[in-house]
Amino acid sequence: MAVFIVESDIPELTPDFMRLIPEHMQVVQRLFAEEKIIMYAVSEDRTRWWCHIEAEDEVEVMEILGQMPIMPYLRPKIHDLMFYNTAEIGLPKISLN
Numbered sequence: 001m002a003v004f005i006v007e008s009d010i011p012e013l014t015p016d017f018m019r020l021i022p023e024h025m026q027v028v029q030r031l032f033a034e035e036k037i038i039m040y041a042v043s044e045d046r047t048r049w050w051c052h053i054e055a056e057d058e059v060e061v062m063e064i065l066g067q068m069p070i071m072p073y074l075r076p077k078i079h080d081l082m083f084y085n086t087a088e089i090g091l092p093k094i095s096l097n
Contacts, residue, residue, distance in 0.1 A: 003038065003084040004061050007050045008074040010042070020069040027067050036064050038084075049074065052084065 011017065031037040039052040055061045061078050065071050 001054050001056060003081045004053050004055060004058070005050060005079045005081060006053060006061065006065065006076045007048070007079075008076045010047050010049050011073050013046060017070065017073055020073075024069045027069065031064065031067070039086075052081075 028037060028040055032040070036053060036055070037051055038054055039050070041050045042048070053061050053064055055064060058078055058080070065076055
């Protein structure tokens with residue numbers, strides 16, 4: 001599996017866009033649970049969006065993004081990362097072995 005960073009500007013927050021946010025966040029939470037998304041962020045001024053996606057290739061990234069209700073409003077740029085490191089913050093994952 002590879003890690004991709006996806007970024008996009010966020011357009012003006014119209015009422016139609018805002019109506020999609022609750023459903024969009026449900027999809028994002030499901031994708032986190034499925035470990036497809038490993039990071040999701042929006043700038044404080046709500047003009048920029050990023051997420052890190054774990055996938056086999058760009059085609060799979062597009063399939064994952066296609067599940068997100070706000071995607072028709074965004075123009076995502078996908079970048080394949082050579083490597084991805086992060087510090088473990090919070091509680092460690094529990095192993096039941």
